[in-house]
Every structure is written in C-alpha cells, then in structure tokens.
Amino acid sequence: MTIEPVALTAALIRCPSVTPADGGAIPMLQKTLENSGFTCNRPDRSGILNLHARFGTSGPVFGFNGHTDVVPTGEGWSDDPFSATLRDGKIWGRGAADMKSGVAAFVAAATDFVDENKAFDGSIVLMITGDEEADATDGTVAILDWMREAGETVDACLVGEPTCPEKMGDMMKIGRRGSLTIYLTAEGVQGHSAYPHRAKNPLPPLLSLLNRLANWELDTGTDHFDPSTLAINTVDVGNPATNVIPERATATVNIRFNDTHSGAALIETIRGWMDETAKGTGVTLSMKTKISGESFITEPGPLSDAVAAAVEAETGVKPELSTTGGTSDARFMRAICPVVEFGLVGKTLHKVDEHVEVADIETLTRIYRRILESWFEQQKPA
Secondary structure, three states, X not given: OOOOHHHHHHHHHOOOOEOOOOOOHXXXXXXXXXXXXXXXXXXXXXXXXXXXXXXXXXXXXEEEEEEOOEOOOOOOOOOOOOOOEEEOOEEEOOOHHXXXXXXXXXXXXXXXXXXXXXXXXXXXXXXXXXXXXXXXXXXXXXXXXXXXXXXXXXXXEEEOOOOEOOOOOOEEEOEEOEEEEEEEEEEOEOEEOOOHHHOEOOHHHHHHHHHHHHOOOOOOOOOOOOOOEEEEEEEEOOOOOOOEEOOEEEEEEEEEEOOOOOHHHHHHHHHHHHHHHHOOOOOEEEEEEEEEXXXXXXXXXXXXXXXXXXXXXXXXXXXXXXXXXXXXXXXXXXXXXXXXXXXXXXXXXXXXXXXXXHHHHHHHHHHHHHHHHHHHHHOOOO
C-alpha cells in the first residue's frame, strides 16, 4: 500500500490535536498502518492516545518515534491553522513542522519499505504519542512501560523531530542537554517598612542566592556539548505596597546542563548553597525541583553513520552532529537503545503561520527509507 507523505501530513494537520486532545490523529494512523500489515497496540494512559505499531516478529528491530500533539495555535494566522493549506510550494498549519510531517514521512517510508521487502530479516516499530508538547508523562513513557511489560524492545531509534536550523540536511541530533527547574521559596515575617528590625525580609537572602547562581560558571563545555547554562526566569513577590515588607517571595531558575553534570548533583549543590545563605537570617529558604530529562549522548557510530549517509545522499549536505536545543522524547528512548534525531527545517515550529516545504517532506521520506535499507544491511551477519 503506497502512502503519499504530503497527503498524510495534510490529513494529520486537519486533526485539531492541541495537547491533550487527539483530534482523530492516532486512530487514523492506526487504521493506515493496520491496512499496511502492521500489528497495532494502543498503550493509552490518562486520556492520552498512544500507538505502538510493529511489522515483523524477529530482531533486529529499528524504531521510529514521534508525536501528533501540537501547541496552541495563537492568533494572527493567514489561514485556518488546521486547514493544511497548500500554497507557494509549502504546506501551512499547526504541526506542519513539529512534527506531523515527520510522522507522515516515517510512516510512508516504513510502509513502502515493508511493501517491497516483506521477507526482510528484522522488524520495524513505530512509536507515536499524543503527549510530547505537555508534561510528557503519559506518552512515550507510557509506550515504553507497555513495551517493557509486553517484552517488546527496539535496537535503535530515530526520532523525527525537526532538527535542521536553516536548510534541509544541515543538522542531526546525537544527544540533548538535561533540563532542571528549581522553584525557590523564601519565607520571612511581614512588617512595616519603617521598622525593618521588626520584620524578616525574605528578599535579601533570596536575591543573594540568585546572585550566586547567576554568576555560577557551571562548566566550559565538553567534546559534544556547549557550556551548560542557567537562567533566572522569574522573581515574584506580589507586594503592591511601598510601606510593607513582604512575608514571602519566590523565584524560578532553569538549568540546561551537559554531560558534566547530573540533575541530582546540581540539586545537591544548590541545596547546600541555599542552606548556607539562609543560615542566621531568620528567613526560611526552600526548594522544589523538576528534572525534565538528563543529559545524554549517542556516541557517533553505526546509527549516526547510517543517518548521515542517507541525508547526504539525498540532499548533498553533510549534517552537523549536534546536541543543541531543548528536550525531546529522545530522552526517554535513550534508556533502551541508541537514539538520534533527524527531521525537517524547524524555523517556524510553534510560530503563527507554521509551514514546511512540500519538497522537503518528500526528501525526508526518501531519507528515512534509505536509513532503513542501510541499517538493516548493517545488521546482516558478516
């Protein structure tokens, strides 16, 4: 069964799948893949729709991972954001870049490959979730939980996120920085500004700690990562009065860290500084933390070589091996297998009038097909 990736991209865009809604995307993909001979399971959880689709019963197993959920549309679109308008050689709509086109491309590539290679040695698994743009607790994580219980695995995985910053083929991801958010709270005693000795102002200790964090050089980078970064995102007091010392103040800090650090080690350091800062002030400093993902790296090797060779063969561009950007579901896949990311140009992702080149979707499909051919060829006994 031949699947046209641009038509499938358009059909997916027309599904209004703003997280946590599905809009019909996952059931449509399930039907499409079942019609192509894939065995489908639905590891749905907490109202999130997920799809695990497998062709083949033996190893080795190559996996694709992606998501159909999208961020809210915002205002000011030239066309209905779920119309999948075709204009000027581009397809427009929410999710065009991130990442319904990537899902359509690997579905088309995988179904085309198995249609022409029904007796190939191995299996292909597609893992598609509706929970990547939100908390990502019931999407790929739920699929992996189900796989573990079902005895399913994959030996290598490609995540189809948009990775190219400027032109098709210029970048692939072989790792990601970790992300740690620190929620700080300082609690003192409210009082009159004219009598500060009768109050315990929470702001000086909090600001002292924030100043220390702001001037912290976490590292100078590693072989595959730029230096880690720390950003103070907000400081909140909620005090409209000029003659009142507040009782409470909060702040939020986000750290994007490389493989020099672990989330736990960073938390331990900051907690020590927090306790040191609060000592003797009469102000209580406390913190809550959220690790969205640890830093990881897939060392250059057979998987990245197969991806890079396929990209260069189809685009004439040798992709840069990068670890830049935010988090993705690759942070979950890396727990079970080597993982890389490659997809379309992401200039317009999450923006109003999101769009991608139609020709790039077709090129991406050919790249994914080449990757399958190359990777399974690599796995054959010498």
